[in-house]
Each structure stands twice: as structure tokens, then as C-alpha cells.
Amino acid sequence: MNTASRLKVLAGKKLVDLDPAELAAALAASDHVLVDVGTGDARTAYRQAVAHPEWTVIGVDPAWQRMAETAVRAARKPAKGGAPNLVLVNAAIETVPTALSGVADEVTVLMPWGKLLRGVVLGEDDVLSGLRAVAKDGAPLELSIGTSIWREPVPLEIRDLPELTPEAVESTGLADRLAAFGWQVTDVRLVPHTELETISSSWARRLGSGATETVFRLRAVAVDPREPVRPDQAAPEADGHAAAEPERGA
Numbered sequence: 001m002n003t004a005s006r007l008k009v010l011a012g013k014k015l016v017d018l019d020p021a022e023l024a025a026a027l028a029a030s031d032h033v034l035v036d037v038g039t040g041d042a043r044t045a046y047r048q049a050v051a052h053p054e055w056t057v058i059g060v061d062p063a064w065q066r067m068a069e070t071a072v073r074a075a076r077k078p079a080k081g082g083a084p085n086l087v088l089v090n091a092a093i094e095t096v097p098t099a100l101s102g103v104a105d106e107v108t109v110l111m112p113w114g115k116l117l118r119g120v121v122l123g124e125d126d127v128l129s130g131l132r133a134v135a136k137d138g139a140p141l142e143l144s145i146g147t148s149i150w151r152e153p154v155p156l157e158i159r160d161l162p163e164l165t166p167e168a169v170e171s172t173g174l175a176d177r178l179a180a181f182g183w184q185v186t187d188v189r190l191v192p193h194t195e196l197e198t199i200s201s202s203w204a205r206r207l208g209s210g211a212t213e214t215v216f217r218l219r220a221v222a223v224d225p226r227e228p229v230r231p232d233q234a235a236p237e238a239d240g241h242a243a244a245e246p247e248r249g250a
């Protein structure tokens with residue numbers, strides 16, 4: 001993984017350099033740091049920042065223009081909807097700035113697309129290591145992918161991307177790849193999108209009211225990276241199998 005030394009953040013509509021020491025001071029004063037990778041229009045990150053003023057919420061996305069509208073809202077006074085605890089960073093996770101190393105108490109990847117989607121589905125080194133780089137040891141990761149992207153008409157850019165199912169996490173070796181980069185899978189299942197509190201309002205709006213979407217949801221925890229287990233070394237009834245069990249209750 002390559003890291004960038006400069007920290008580019010949105011200040012209203014503008015992209016500016018943030019002094020890493022300034023960020024470090026803000027993080028030290030926070031109860032909890034949530035890093036939302038592939039934050040898109042950053043509405044979910046904004047909602048979290050407003051709901052938890054004692055947290056710092058960091059949205060990361062290379063498409064910084066998409067975050068601008070939310071950044072303008074966040075820059076207002078708190079009484080007028082501002083969120084001074086929201087930091088929107090212009091970066092791709094595979095080249096995440098060093099200032100974000102080991103800051104996250106919690107990492108979310110919601111409805112990823114593009115390189116981020118490919119990286120998590122195929123278990124690519126640069127994306128998995130970038131996600132691990134921002135996390136503190138023990139931090140949970142939540143990954144959600146709407147399964148309708150794999151239903152006809154499948155968008156051209158993902159036609160070659162195999163559908164990620166709970167079973168595929170084990171059978172394709174993705175769980176081992178995650179573990180090799182320091183993510184131990186704790187739970188993987190399909191859930192109706194209505195059960196996911198973290199799903200962004202913009203995503204829900206795109207689905208339309210009354211729409212149902214089945215979401216692939218994977219949870220993992222940041223641990224020490226380990227050597228991947230080769231298929232011929234894996235025990236047939238390995239513990240990780242439990243991760244693919246279907247959901248019972250909410």
C-alpha cells in the first residue's frame with residue numbers, strides 16, 4: 001500500500017491541506033473515531049457526526065466533489081446544522097494519508113463501487129491493507145453491499161465481478177485474505193436493507209419508498225495480520241464456517 005503524506009480535506013466547497021497535528025489534536029479529544037470509507041455524498045457520515053457530537057467522523061472518498069454539498073452544510077454553525085466533528089478527506093483507501101493511520105475505533109464501507117468494490121470482493125492487497133491501516137487494533141469493520149447490483153441488467157463495469165455471497169466468503173478464500181491483512185471475519189449474512197441503520201439515506205432514496213433490497217453484510221474485527229491458510233491446510237470444520245450461518249432474528 002502507498003500512503004500519501006498530505007491530508008486534503010474539504011472546507012466548505014474547497015479542498016485544503018489540513019495540518020496532521022491539527023487532526024491529531026481533534027482525534028485525541030474525541031470519544032470515538034468512525035472512518036467511513038467510500039463515503040460518497042457523505043450524508044451518512046454527516047448524520048453520524050450530528051448524532052454523536054463527541055465523536056470525530058471521517059469520510060474518505062477520492063471523488064471529493066460529491067462530498068462538497070455535505071461539507072458546506074457541515075461548515076455552518078452547529079445550531080444551523082453544522083458538524084464541526086465531520087472531516088471529509090479526499091483520498092482513495094489504497095493511498096490513504098499517513099495521518100489516518102491507526103485512528104479508527106470503527107470502520108464502515110457502505111455500498112462501495114469502483115475500485116473499492118472490486119478490492120473488497122476480490123480481496124485485493126492494496127484495498128484490504130488500506131482499510132486495516134486506518135483501524136486501531138480491535139476496531140470493528142462493517143461492509144454492506146446491495147445484492148441487486150448483481151441482478152439484470154448488471155452494470156457493464158461489474159459484469160466480470162463474481163457475486164459476493166456469505167458462502168463465497170469462505171469458498172473463494174476471501175476470509176483468509178481478510179485475515180492475512182488483519183481482518184478476522186466475525187459475521188456474514190444477507191439482511192433486508194431496512195435492518196441496516198448505517199445505510200445512507202441517499203442510498204435508501206435511490207431505492208425508492210417501499211423498495212426491498214437484500215444486502216450482503218460482513219463484519220470483521222481488526223487483528224494482527226496472519227499468514228493466509230492454504231486450502232490444503234484448512235480443517236474441514238474450521239471455526240470460521242460459523243460466519244456464514246444464516247441470520248436468526250435481528
Ligand SMILES: C[S@@+](CC[C@H](N)C(=O)[O-])C[C@H]1O[C@@H](n2cnc3c(N)ncnc32)[C@H](O)[C@@H]1O
Binds near residue numbers: 041066093202203
Ligand atoms: C455507491 S457510492 C456509496 C456512497 C456511500 N457510502 C453511500 O452509501 O451512499 C461508492 C463510493 O465509493 C467510492 N470509492 C471508489 N473507489 C474508492 C477507493 N479506492 N477508495 C475510497 N472510496 C472509493 C466512490 O468514489 C463512491 O463515492
